Amino acid sequence: MAAMDQSKIRNFCIVAHIDHGKSTLADRIIEKTGLLTSREMQAQILDNMDLERERGITIKAQTVRIVYQAKDGNEYIFNLIDTPGHVDFNYEVSRALAACDGAILVVDAAQGIEAQTLANVYLALDHDLDVFPVINKIDLPSAEPERVKNEIEDVIGIEAQDAPLISAKNGIGIEDVLEAIVEKIPAPKGSPDNPLQALIFDSVYDSYKGVIVFCRIKEGRVKKGTKIKMMATGAAAEVVEVGYFGAGQFIPCDELAAGMVGYLTASIKNVKDTAVGDTVTDMENPCEKPLPGYKKVNSMVYCGMYPADGAKYPDLRDALEKLKLNDASLNYEPETSIALGFGFRCGFLGLLHLEIIQERLEREYNLDLVTTAPGVIYRVYKTNGEMIELTNPSNLPDPSEIDYMEEPVVSAEIMVTTEFIGPIMQLCQERRGRYVSTEYIEASRALLKYELPLNEIIYDFFDALKSRSRGYASFDYELKGYEQSKLVKLDILINHEEVDALSFIVHADSAYERGRKMCEKLKEEIPRHLFEIPIQAAVGGKIIARETVKAVRKDVLAKCYGGDITRKKKLLEKQKEGKKRMRQVGSVEIPQSAFMSVLKLDDN
Amino acid sequence: MPVGRRKGDKMKELSIYIHIPFCVRKCLYCDFLSAPAESGEMENYVNLLLREIKTQSIFYGDHRVISIFLGGGTPSLLPAADVGRILEQIGNNYSVAADVEITVECNPKTAMGEKLKHYITYGINRLSIGLQSTDDEELARIGRIHSYRDFLETYSLAREAGFCNINVDLMAGLPGQGVDSYRRTLERVVALSPEHISAYSLILEEGTPLYVNQSAYSFPTEDEDREMYAFTGRYLAEAGYGRYEISNYAREGFACRHNQVYWRRGDYVGFGLGASSMVRNVRWKNPQTHADYAAYVTRMMQTGADEVQQLSQEEQMEEFMFLGLRLMEGVDMEAFHRMFGKSMEEVYGETIAAFEAQGLLERKGCRLSLTLRGIDVSNMIFAAFLF
Numbered sequence: 001m002a003a004m005d006q007s008k009i010r011n012f013c014i015v016a017h018i019d020h021g022k023s024t025l026a027d028r029i030i031e032k033t034g035l036l037t038s039r040e041m042q043a044q045i046l047d048n049m050d051l052e053r054e055r056g057i058t059i060k061a062q063t064v065r066i067v068y069q070a071k072d073g074n075e076y077i078f079n080l081i082d083t084p085g086h087v088d089f090n091y092e093v094s095r096a097l098a099a100c101d102g103a104i105l106v107v108d109a110a111q112g113i114e115a116q117t118l119a120n121v122y123l124a125l126d127h128d129l130d131v132f133p134v135i136n137k138i139d140l141p142s143a144e145p146e147r148v149k150n151e152i153e154d155v156i157g158i159e160a161q162d163a164p165l166i167s168a169k170n171g172i173g174i175e176d177v178l179e180a181i182v183e184k185i186p187a188p189k190g191s192p193d194n195p196l197q198a199l200i201f202d203s204v205y206d207s208y209k210g211v212i213v214f215c216r217i218k219e220g221r222v223k224k225g226t227k228i229k230m231m232a233t234g235a236a237a238e239v240v241e242v243g244y245f246g247a248g249q250f251i252p253c254d255e256l257a258a259g260m261v262g263y264l265t266a267s268i269k270n271v272k273d274t275a276v277g278d279t280v281t282d283m284e285n286p287c288e289k290p291l292p293g294y295k296k297v298n299s300m301v302y303c304g305m306y307p308a309d310g311a312k313y314p315d316l317r318d319a320l321e322k323l324k325l326n327d328a329s330l331n332y333e334p335e336t337s338i339a340l341g342f343g344f345r346c347g348f349l350g351l352l353h354l355e356i357i358q359e360r361l362e363r364e365y366n367l368d369l370v371t372t373a374p375g376v377i378y379r380v381y382k383t384n385g386e387m388i389e390l391t392n393p394s395n396l397p398d399p400s401e402i403d404y405m406e407e408p409v410v411s412a413e414i415m416v417t418t419e420f421i422g423p424i425m426q427l428c429q430e431r432r433g434r435y436v437s438t439e440y441i442e443a444s445r446a447l448l449k450y451e452l453p454l455n456e457i458i459y460d461f462f463d464a465l466k467s468r469s470r471g472y473a474s475f476d477y478e479l480k481g482y483e484q485s486k487l488v489k490l491d492i493l494i495n496h497e498e499v500d501a502l503s504f505i506v507h508a509d510s511a512y513e514r515g516r517k518m519c520e521k522l523k524e525e526i527p528r529h530l531f532e533i534p535i536q537a538a539v540g541g542k543i544i545a546r547e548t549v550k551a552v553r554k555d556v557l558a559k560c561y562g563g564d565i566t567r568k569k570k571l572l573e574k575q576k577e578g579k580k581r582m583r584q585v586g587s588v589e590i591p592q593s594a595f596m597s598v599l600k601l602d603d604n
Numbered sequence: 605m606p607v608g609r610r611k612g613d614k615m616k617e618l619s620i621y622i623h624i625p626f627c628v629r630k631c632l633y634c635d636f637l638s639a640p641a642e643s644g645e646m647e648n649y650v651n652l653l654l655r656e657i658k659t660q661s662i663f664y665g666d667h668r669v670i671s672i673f674l675g676g677g678t679p680s681l682l683p684a685a686d687v688g689r690i691l692e693q694i695g696n697n698y699s700v701a702a703d704v705e706i707t708v709e710c711n712p713k714t715a716m717g718e719k720l721k722h723y724i725t726y727g728i729n730r731l732s733i734g735l736q737s738t739d740d741e742e743l744a745r746i747g748r749i750h751s752y753r754d755f756l757e758t759y760s761l762a763r764e765a766g767f768c769n770i771n772v773d774l775m776a777g778l779p780g781q782g783v784d785s786y787r788r789t790l791e792r793v794v795a796l797s798p799e800h801i802s803a804y805s806l807i808l809e810e811g812t813p814l815y816v817n818q819s820a821y822s823f824p825t826e827d828e829d830r831e832m833y834a835f836t837g838r839y840l841a842e843a844g845y846g847r848y849e850i851s852n853y854a855r856e857g858f859a860c861r862h863n864q865v866y867w868r869r870g871d872y873v874g875f876g877l878g879a880s881s882m883v884r885n886v887r888w889k890n891p892q893t894h895a896d897y898a899a900y901v902t903r904m905m906q907t908g909a910d911e912v913q914q915l916s917q918e919e920q921m922e923e924f925m926f927l928g929l930r931l932m933e934g935v936d937m938e939a940f941h942r943m944f945g946k947s948m949e950e951v952y953g954e955t956i957a958a959f960e961a962q963g964l965l966e967r968k969g970c971r972l973s974l975t976l977r978g979i980d981v982s983n984m985i986f987a988a989f990l991f
Contacts, residue, residue, distance in 0.1 A: 530981060530984070552981055552984065553830050553980060553981075554805070554826075554829065554833060555980070555981045555982065555983040555984050556850060556851075556979070556982055556983060563865075563872055563874060563880045564880040564889070565923065565927065566887060566889070569922070569923075569926075569990075572926060572986050572987045572990055573987075573990060575983060575984070576987040576988070576990045579987070
């Protein structure tokens with residue numbers, strides 16, 4: 001490709017609430033630009049991981065370069081940068097936005113604006129992107145495009161009257177969107193003659209090429225042989241290849257210059273060296289300062305992951321290693337549990353990230369896992385002045401050594417129809433939420449703002465929110481900071497033995513309630529043994545709740561009729577099979593499901 | 605009397621089970637292969653049975669029949685002459701021991717006067733009567749067709765006809781049954797002095813009406829069930845009934861020979877719909893629908909039996925343990941060693957030691973058996989002997 005006229009480049013992304021049709025619109029845009037025939041298209045090209053398709057969300061930002069013959073007779077290059085659609089990946093979203101010059105806001109013609117829509121739009125506006133709206137799903141019977149247009153203007157304050165009315169699913173109005181991209185999204189700026197300044201917005205590991213860095217060239221140029229340096233991590237390398245993104249493939253080219261979006265490879269072995277948000281520059285002609293906005297991504301949620309079959313520990317380690325190659329935000333270190341044996345303490349961006357990793361381990365690596373209750377990172381200030389960041393409740397120092405503890409708190413925005421404000425506020429109160437404000441979006445909808453401890457929302461908050469609003473509430477949050485809190489470690493004793501994998505940190509006021517529910521749940525999960533099994537919850541050695549699994553008194557086969565031994569044996573085999581899925585803790589066999597069932601205790 | 609090869613006898617022992625899959629009405633707890641018969645169906649079925657018995661006999665030339673058991677369903681529903689033809693067919697085609705035990709299961713109301721006298725003339729020497737309870741309300745609740753009075757009548761007619769080996773089947777844990785009513789049932793039955801008593805706990809089998817509608821019934825609590833169960837053993841022991849198997853009690857010399865064959869893994873062949881067999885460590889089952897069974901018999905068994913399984917050595921060991929331990933005499937460790945060429949210690953040492961430590965198994969000489977506490981939780985123990 002010859003040096004491209006900057007004025008014919010459009011770098012943009014699509015922002016939307018989950019389910020509002022972002023990926024479908026992306027597919028249609030790619031289809032209409034004619035780079036691919038319909039036959040070549042998978043249902044949703046940009047989401048190429050099975051998991052993503054099943055969950056209907058985009059996990060990793062992906063990008064495609066397409067060519068559009070506009071009505072003005074010119075040929076335009078579109079770089080469509082796909083962004084993840086979940087709050088766990090907010091930072092990745094912000095970096096992908098920073099690589100764009102504009103954004104298409106997709107709003108569902110029936111549902112209107114949701115909490116996540118707002119969060120994403122504000123994020124886009126914060127990055128000085130020009131945003132234009134499109135109204136999707138106009139062919140639904142419940143579509144109200146006029147109402148939604150007004151809502152966009154009122155709530156977000158952007159012009160919406162001439163927003164294209166489309167149905168991405170049925171290919172209606174896509175031409176209008178393409179023309180609007182040409183008209184409304186500004187061409188990139190920056191000069192190829194300045195020192196190299198490129199923003200990393202994603203990277204993937206390839207076993208042949210090493211790390212493939214996705215970047216937006218803000219200033220300067222880069223080509224094979226350029227000696228580059230990552231300004232934040234300090235990693236240096238020599239570029240082996242540069243290119244742009246075909247649909248589902250990498251297409252090498254000679255050079256990437258200011259305004260372009262593409263990739264580079266430089267035999268880099270680890271995605272840690274190419275952190276999202278970092279700035280790539282030329283070692284021989286470095287830029288003065290890095291692009292703004294870099295931040296180290298930290299895990300917010302931790303849990304223990306153990307192979308159900310202890311012999312699979314090396315397999316789990318290998319699988320985590322492989323996943324880590326592509327996912328700089330996944331952390332893990334070995335840990336040992338008395339109850340569960342050898343495993344790993346793993347750190348994630350959020351609960352969704354945790355679930356995705358867990359599912360990938362189980363599906364792609366065929367591992368059967370036992371996961372302990374996810375927790376957040378607590379800061380423990382000791383009386384000797386030391387501060388430790390606690391990710392595993394078992395490592396909590398003796399209470400006598402603790403001065404005080406802090407927990408992470410998030411700012412949450414909940415969009416809800418007014419009829420459910422009551423139940424949702426009650427939920428937030430129960431979760432130790434601190435009320436901030438209520439803003440009415442329109443007569444029937446409000447935006448509730450709360451500050452909530454992160455550990456109250458990582459288990460089942462989203463489920464509870466959905467069930468108490470009959471699915472209408474939507475939710476978004478960002479980390480606000482750490483606050484001092486009255487926290488205690490809740491221990492579970494089974495047959496008088498502490499089960500380390502069941503311990504967790506909880507606010508002192510909810511300890512009794514949580515302890516009681518845990519005991520009740522475990523009573524259901526633990527099968528009866530030949531002896532009575534007390535299940536106790538304790539805080540600092542003091543028992544606060546107790547349940548008892550009664551001893552088996554009788555377990556005798558019924559009449560064995562007419563010598564049909566096979567049938568009786570099948571019953572015994574079933575009994576035996578059940579035992580195999582147990583973990584031995586002392587003399588008690590605990591089903592693996594028990595370790596996970598205690599995560600969902602909200603029974604409202 | 606002990607079953608096993610007797611000295612000087614070159615013939616192997618064989619037991620025969622005959623399945624009669626007919627009943628007046630299916631009981632609400634029953635999941636056995638049985639249903640009310642339509643007209644002509646019984647006769648067709650008996651003809652098939654006769655043919656199967658004869659055809660199969662060629663395989664058992666070197667066997668001597670030591671027990672015959674007609675079970676069901678309700679075998680006593682068959683016309684007496686049909687029972688006679690079945691036994692005659694066995695007598696004509698098999699070598700039958702002089703002291704053969706021949707049992708017929710019967711339900712009160714279906715086995716009356718003449719029928720019982722005919723049974724005696726056919727050589728039937730043991731009657732197993734399904735009573736379950738002496739409380740008519742309890743009987744009605746589980747769908748039995750008879751009353752306690754019907755049973756008393758059948759019982760006395762059987763004695764009059766000359767039966768001197770009678771078993772009575774009882775059940776604990778019935779809906780609406782209390783400890784007192786169960787106790788009364790047991791006392792009334794013992795007062796009649798049958799030679800043998802089988803006392804089972806009701807098990808809710810999936811798919812039965814009782815299982816499906818279980819929430820509509822009130823079952824005894826676990827404690828009550830437990831009390832009934834404990835009372836059974838205690839009371840019957842006092843009354844002179846020895847427990848020889850988990851649920852079976854008999855006066856000296858009246859343990860059921862046929863049943864013990866199952867637990868000791870002797871050879872037995874089953875005739876009739878869905879009947880199970882085990883001969884020389886091969887298990888199989890007859891077809892389970894009338895159409896398949898008819899095809900199986902008329903095509904000289906060429907259509908094949910169901911679930912044919914040659915037991916591996918491991919499977920034989922498993923069975924040796926979980927079947928043998930059902931008997932109070934337990935399993936013979938030396939016999940195990942002789943049979944499998946490995947000591948029981950070598951194969952099951954850890955498992956046995958763990959149960960001994962918990963007081964669930966005990967050794968007496970070369971025998972290993974369940975303790976009283978072990979009987980209570982025998983399923984858990986048996987399951988542990990599976991590989």
